[in-house]
Amino acid sequence: MTAPWLHVIGISDGGLDTLTPEARHALDGAEIVFGGERHLAMLGNHPARRISWRSPFAESAADILAARGTPAAVLATGDPSWFGPVRWLRTFLDAGEMRVLPAPSAFSLAAARMGWALETVRCLTVHGRAVETVNPHVAPGARLLVLSEDGASPALVADLLRRRGYGASRITVLEHMGGAAERVREGEAEGFALEGIAALNTLVVDCRADEGTPHHPFATGLPDDAFRHDGKMTKRVPRALALAALAPGAGELLWDVGAGSGSICVEWLRAAPGARAVAIEPIAERRAMIAENAFRLGTHGLRIVEGRAPAAFADLPAPDAVFIGGGLTDGVFHAAFAALKPGGRLVAHAVTLESEAILLALHEVHGGELLRVAVSHAEPVGPYRGWRPAMPVTHWSLRKVRL
Incomplete structure (x- = not known):
């Protein structure tokens, strides 16, 4: 293994005097030093050629590659491996080409x-x-x-x-x-x-919550009243079932088709680090509710798309999972399933007889899991209590086979 030609040196705001002997030795031997203007100004009378980061930053890769083989250094604040340049450098340099010498991180x-x-x-x-x-x-x-x-x-x-x-x-x-x-x-x-x-x-x-600020745990199946909605939403029990089948994973992308209040895509985003989602919804008032729910429930990574499926699928990145909760027609499933990545999960819900007929036909061809979910809530009946049933939901889930 050849010796690294690039040293990535962490430095604090105290300047060169804060460097370890090893880091100072590496910097002294550098013929080229890359860094921001603040870091390069710390060099004093160092004889190395100084190259500032370009804007946009990614264009600096060409400068670093042009220096390949020449003793060089990158100056970065604190620990270069923690939200620093190391991750970016490794997109075009082999690990053996560089050595990282961190300082205490911020x-x-x-x-x-x-x-x-x-x-x-x-x-x-x-x-x-x-x-x-x-x-x-x-x-x-x-x-x-x-x-x-x-x-x-x-x-x-x-x-x-x-x-x-x-x-x-x-x-x-x-x-x-x-x-x-x-x-x-x-x-x-x-x-x-x-x-x-x-x-x-x-x-x-x-973090200290103001009095009266609700806090919802990061568990699937939030109460329905945690969301602003107009009644067009996947309710708590079928929502928890859908999310279990969608199986959110870190960094994965969900398409929420006919998103309504956004209850599915918001809970998806809360369920896994770095999860992303596209909410497809044609009605402006509901798109506003989706955005409000996403912020209030502490999420990030949601893109809201105006339109109807399947036309709205055009130019969207391929999903890892798809939920079809509204507007299920014959063409929606086939377009969504074609876009779904191999190994991806698709869940569709139906409450009308017409949508259920579509799911039954799709299940016959594609297989998967088909369930009917019926939930009743205890409510007052005069001086007594009785069960009031909600509309049953037909739940269909399947996984796209890896070729």
Whole structure:
């Protein structure tokens, strides 16, 4: 195995004096140094050629590949393997071409400043990402460490917390950790008004729900009243059954066809890390409800598409799972099943006789699991109680065979 020509060096805001002897030796031997302007300015009279990151950042790959074989270094804040450049570098470099020399991450420094055990917190970033990526992690008592995009990020996170009903949350802003300009300030999300926040900052969020803010556990089968809806929704029991058959997986994509209130796609997003979903719904009022439910229930990764199936499927990425809960016609299943990835799961529900007839015919051809779900609720009948049945739901699920 040949020696690496590229060293990826983590550095703190304290500059070169904070480097370990090994990292300093690697930097001293570099003929080319890549980094942001702030990092390159730390080099002082270092004789290496300095190359700043391009915009967009991905175009810098060509510069690094052009240096292949020449002793070179990349400077990055903290631990380059944690929301740093290592993941990107490995998309075009072999592991043996580079060596990573980390410094303490911003997460480690923030946890140390707060006296928190790092394994008890969620480590997140909004650097190069939408602030809504924080949303799924907001919960009573949750502790979050968040890498900021710039000085505006703290106010954006505070606004998200307020809108979720977590205005009482404490936000600590840690600026220039490890450097001479280090500063610590804090405030509540409600009324957050810190000014002059440095671009280099990390947020510490102690989530505290406002009085009356509901909290729903991350388990499938949320109560129906957890969602805003107009009656067009998959109810709690058949929804839990559908999600069990859809089997959400990390990073997987769901098509929710005829999404209604979005109860299926929202619970899908809550069920697995990095899950994604496309909600297809032709009615504008329902699309607005889907967006509201997705935010209120702490999700991220939802795309809402206006249109009717199967025409709305055009140009959508191939799904790992499909739920057909509304608008089931002869053409919808075949188009959805054709788009479904091998090994993917499809679930369809029917409540009308016409839709049920379609499912029965499809089951005869394709197999799968066919169930009828009938649920009754105890309700007052005069001075007594009785069972009031809901409309039965025909549930069909199958998995696309891998070739």
